[in-house]
Every structure is written in structure tokens, then in C-alpha cells.
Amino acid sequence: MLIEMPRHTEIFGSLKIHEMQRVLKIDSGGFENPRAKDIPFDKIKDVLRRLALVIPVKDENINLLDGVLRAIPFDCTIIVVSNSKREPQDIYKMEKDVVARIHDYSQQEILCIHQKDPQLGFAFYEAGYEYLLDNDKLVRDGKSEGMIAGMILAKSLGKEFIGFTDADNYIPSSVREYVIDYAAGFCMAESPYSMVRLHWRYKPKVVDDKLYFKKWGRVSETTNKYLNLLISTRTGFETGVVITGNAGEHALTTKLADIMSYSTGYSVEPYHFIYLFDNYGLEVEEMAHPDAASAGIEIFQIETLNPHIHEEKGEEHVDNMLLGSLSTIYHCKLCNDYVRSKVLEELGDIMKLETPKKTVIMPSIGGIDPHRFVKILEGTAESFARFEQGTIESEEEREVEET
Ligand code: GDD
DSSP states (O other), rough: EEEEOOOOHHHHHHHHEEEEEEEESSSSOOOTTTTTEEEEEHHHHHHHHHHEEEESSSOOOOOHHHHHHHHHTSSSSEEEEOOOSSSSOHHHHHHHHHHHHHHHOOOOOOOOOOOOOHHHHHHHHHHOOTTOOOOTTSSSSSHHHHHHHHHHHHHHTTTTTTEOOOBBBBHHHHHHHHHHHHHHHHHOOOSSSEEEEEOSSSSEETTTTEEEEEEHHHHHHHHHHHHHHHHHHHHOOOOOOOOOOOOSSSEHHHHHHHHEEEGGGGGGGHHHHHHHHHSSSTTTSSSSHHHHHHHHHEEEEEOSSOOOBOOOOOOHHHHHHHHHHHHHHHHHHTTTTTHHHHHHHHHHHHHHHOOOOOOOEOSSTTSOHHHHHHHHHTTTTTTOEOOOOOOOOOOOHHHHHHH
């Protein structure tokens, strides 16, 4: 892959936030120039083998999930965490059937589980991690909650990198690119604590019967503005470096995943920044993880080549997402009266004069023993399925079998 070098890197305490990098060629020929980095495909493949891709899914069109599953490069492991309906029709069963069929003809390693499986709740309970359980000791609804389950499964496989992709993508090949972009980011990273966040080049909409290649969505534009304002008010220098505040498509090293805290539902992505600002930003006095602080935490923001076309879920959904995002900003330690007043102004119509509630924050998952966690699931969790990677028989083995 040939990818632009970042033109600037914002240093904010222990954080290195790289400016947007464009994908110049998905497949390149080894020609480097001062403005671009060439990453050979064997290096990308090496990262893919150490990466698990988590797909959180809730009642999406099964054809979309099917396309996403088929587009994910073979070398990485897929982990599907579903919160889809189980009755009157068992949508999860349909999803598992699709997974089984894909495994049947590809032999790719795929794990899947249902978020509401009582044994999943029990495994979290046994691990002493009850922050995402409801009163019935089941995992709460929420995309972030599903992502956390996925991360622990990834850790149980010893994966060093964990990526996420939504299940409602209409362009399967864009998903393939996203995963390759993650790997490219990790090939460039110098710190073991790093994250790759994708910025879609376009998010097309139909306007007056024509496709309009829109660049920004309302939520991401607003979230980015306020995340940048948090940095600017602290440093005294205006910045526009953050362009991936709501990046649903992102990946991180397992080392970083282990130390982060997570916000509930859809506020998970903007909260990544808030957690990092509060704990590793400028002039933070106490470092929770000095190793990470001294290694530095790198954030790559890659602009995809593909446009992103996904299922639209309506205005109310968008308002809720905006509210969740801005709540995390409002309650950030860096947030001063000026930023708070601006956030309230922004939320005007949605909040109707109330102040945004603090979102639920779930602490780090680093203390959970992933092997014990999976042991609880194996054999007891009805929804848990593990489709192992097939081994391709060598010619000699085949000959032995035939004789
Ligand atoms: N496991 C699980 N549990 N998955 C869920 C849940 C849940 O409770 N709720 C939603 N999902 C899945 C959806 O099925 C989809 O695959 C993915 O999470 C994203 O949910 P959408 O409802 O499609 O979100 P969106 O498209 O509006 O927003 C996405 O993009 C934003 C950036 O533009 C999300 O990824 C946001 O988190 C992101 O900020």
C-alpha cells in the first residue's frame, strides 16, 4: 500500500495525534517518495494474522452481514457479537448459519456469540466485571458492550490487534480496504499503544434523485469540532487535527485496549479521545499506566479510498448519537465553562435546557483473564460457536490418505 505521510502530528501530552493520511494506492509497487510510505503486502499480511476483527451486529439485513463477512481478509479472525432478536424469529440463528456457510467454504477462523447469552453475563460476573450487566445479570444492550465481549474473545486467541467494522455496510470491498488500512496503520506505528481510526472519503446520499458524495455527517462534524476545541483551549493554539471523533471503523493494539476505559453504546468512539485526553493529555499529573505514557500513544487517522454506504437509521438515532458524543465532551476533565456553554448551545433543541447526563463508563478490561472467560463459555454458552481455521493438507498428506 502507498499511503501519504502525515503532514503534521499534534503532540498533546503523551498523545501523538497524526493528521489525516490518504490512501494513495491500495496495492503498490515499492516506490517510495518523501511524501508517501510504501508498505509491502507481506508486512500487511503479517499484521492481519495477528488481528481479530470484531463485528457488532443487531438486526441488520442478513445480506449486508454476509457481504461484510466475505470481504474480510482470510488471515484475520472474525468475531461476531450479535444482539439480534431471537424471537419470534431467531435472527441470530440465521446469522450463525451464514457464518457456518462461509466457514464451510473458506475455513476462515470465526467465533460468534449472542450478547444476551446468560453464560456470557455469567462469565463477566465471574471475572468481577459487572459494569456492563443489567439487573438480570445479562449483558446490557449497546454496541460498546458487544465490542467489549468481542475484545475479550480476541484476547483469548492471543491477538495483538483488534479491529471493528459495522455489519450494515453495502459495499463489501470497502470493508476489505478498512481492514488493510488498519494493518497499514499498525505497520507505521512506533508505539505498542496505538490506534487507527478511519475517516471515510465520502458518505454518499441521494439528493434530488442523484448521488451526492457528501464528506461529513452532522454528528462527526460536531464531535470533531468540540474534541478539537478541548485541545485548543488547553494548548492555546487552535487545531483541527481530530477528524475521526466518531470513527466506528477503528482498530487498536491489544495493549492499548487493555488500559482504556469504555463509554456505553455509541459514545464509545468519542470517549476514546476523552479517556486519552483525561489520562495522557497535556499536564496530566498522575499517569495510570506510566509504560504507556513513556512509550507514547499514537493515533493514526486514515482517509479511506472507498466511500461508505450503510443503512440509515433515522434522525432520532442521529440525535441520540450526537447527545452521547457531546455528553462525553461535556464531562471531560479538560472541559471549561466556555466549551460547556458551547456544547449546551449545540444541544439546544435536543436537550431542552437540561444538562447532558454523564454516560456510563466501563473500566479497563486488562484484569479479565480471557482464557478463564472462554472456558466458562465453552460447552455451556448455547450461542457460542467457534469455527476453527482449517489446515490445508499438504500433497504428501493427501497421497497418504488416498493410499
Ligand atoms: N452487538 C451489538 N449490540 N451490536 C450493535 C448494537 C448492540 O446493542 N447496536 C448496534 N449494533 C451494531 C449494528 O448492527 C451495526 O453493525 C453497528 O453496531 C453500528 O450500529 P448502527 O446503528 O449501524 O450505527 P450508525 O451507522 O448509526 O453509526 C455508526 O457509525 C458512527 C460513525 O458515523 C456506529 O459505528 C457509531 O458507533 C459511529 O460513531
